[in-house]
Amino acid sequence: AQSVTQPDIHITVSEGASLELRCNYSYGATPYLFWYVQSPGQGLQLLLKYFSGDTLVQGIKGFEAEFKRSQSSFNLRKPSVHWSDAAEYFCAVGAYGGYNKLIFGAGTRLAVHP
Amino acid sequence: GAVVSQHPSWVICKSGTSVKIECRSLDFQATTMFWYRQFPKQSLMLMATSNEGSKATYEQGVEKDKFLINHASLTLSTLTVTSAHPEDSSFYICSARNREENTEAFFGQGTRLTVV
Numbered sequence: 543a544q545s546v547t548q549p550d551i552h553i554t555v556s557e558g559a560s561l562e563l564r565c566n567y568s569y570g571a572t573p574y575l576f577w578y579v580q581s582p583g584q585g586l587q588l589l590l591k592y593f594s595g596d597t598l599v600q601g602i603k604g605f606e607a608e609f610k611r612s613q614s615s616f617n618l619r620k621p622s623v624h625w626s627d628a629a630e631y632f633c634a635v636g637a638y639g640g641y642n643k644l645i646f647g648a649g650t651r652l653a654v655h656p
Numbered sequence: 657g658a659v660v661s662q663h664p665s666w667v668i669c670k671s672g673t674s675v676k677i678e679c680r681s682l683d684f685q686a687t688t689m690f691w692y693r694q695f696p697k698q699s700l701m702l703m704a705t706s707n708e709g710s711k712a713t714y715e716q717g718v719e720k721d722k723f724l725i726n727h728a729s730l731t732l733s734t735l736t737v738t739s740a741h742p743e744d745s746s747f748y749i750c751s752a753r754n755r756e757e758n759t760e761a762f763f764g765q766g767t768r769l770t771v772v
Contacts, residue, residue: 576760585662585749585765586700632699636760643690644751644761646699 544569546635548647555623556655563618563650565633575616576634576644577607586632592616603627628654659683660752662764669740669771677735677767679750685730686752690761691723694747706733730755740771 547566555561567573574593578586590601597609607618616633630651634644659682669675679689687708692700704725705713712725722744724736733752737744747768751761 574760578763583747583766583768586763588760588763591760643702643705644700646701648699651697 544635544645546633546645546647548631548633548650550650551648552651552653554653554655557625558622561618561620561623561627561652563631563633563652565616565618565647566614567616567633567635568614569635573616573635575607575609576636577601577605577616577618578632578634579603580630580632580649582629589618589631623652623654625654625656628652658754658759658762660750660762660764662748662750662767664767665765666768667770669769671741671771672739674736674738675740675769677737677748677750677769679733679735679752679764681731681752681754681762684752684754684756686733687730687755688753688761689727689733690751690753691725691733691735692749692751694749694766696747700749703735708733737769740769742771745769745771 545568549564576591577589589605590599592599592609599607605620609616630649632649633647636644661680663678689706691703693703694700703718706725706727708727714720727733749766751763753761
């Protein structure tokens with residue numbers, strides 16, 4: 543069955559610290575992977591996506607993610623977190639470049655301490 | 657570009673009434689739109705896939721008579737929650753796929769529905 547697992551429900555980091563949010567997927571075909579961020583009461587903003595090619599993907603707001611096929615993972619990283627990064631982060635997997643429906647993980651809520 | 661707009665952003669309705677939510681692609685044509693539902697502090701679950709000019713495809717467990725979807729044009733899909741009840745209160749988000757480009761679907765800002 544297709545699924546996305548985000549093991550960490552809630553993460554708290556200090557401002558300026560590095561961040562890594564974990565994402566593991568189970569998908570029968572070639573996965574197309576996404577990270578979205580959602581602020582309270584808001585829609586989703588795409589941070590980055592992986593379709594093919596270089597397994598290290600750069601996104602907006604200083605985020606990057608690395609696709610590791612052997613580990614079925616697509617972890618999101620940021621070297622230095624800002625207070626404005628506090629939000630909910632969703633990993634998602636889809637087929638055919640996300641043209642079709644997406645399967646979302648449960649989300650990780652990030653809190654940033656000053 | 658690639659803006660998807662939902663209307664309204666929030667709505668409060670009484671039990672037993674129906675509510676219509678609109679999803680519009682503002683600067684592109686979308687043959688396919690997706691409707692998701694998000695309960696508080698939970699993830700997004702796909703409800704249905706809306707295809708222009710044809711019937712929507714509903715996910716297992718989603719009542720098609722309860723959640724009516726109409727995709728009458730290439731820029732508009734509507735979700736109508738019929739005979740709403742408090743358990744229908746949720747955050748509804750749509751996404752739309754550009755028919756001209758091989759890119760992912762773009763999300764609207766969501767609609768908060770509260771049924772009292």
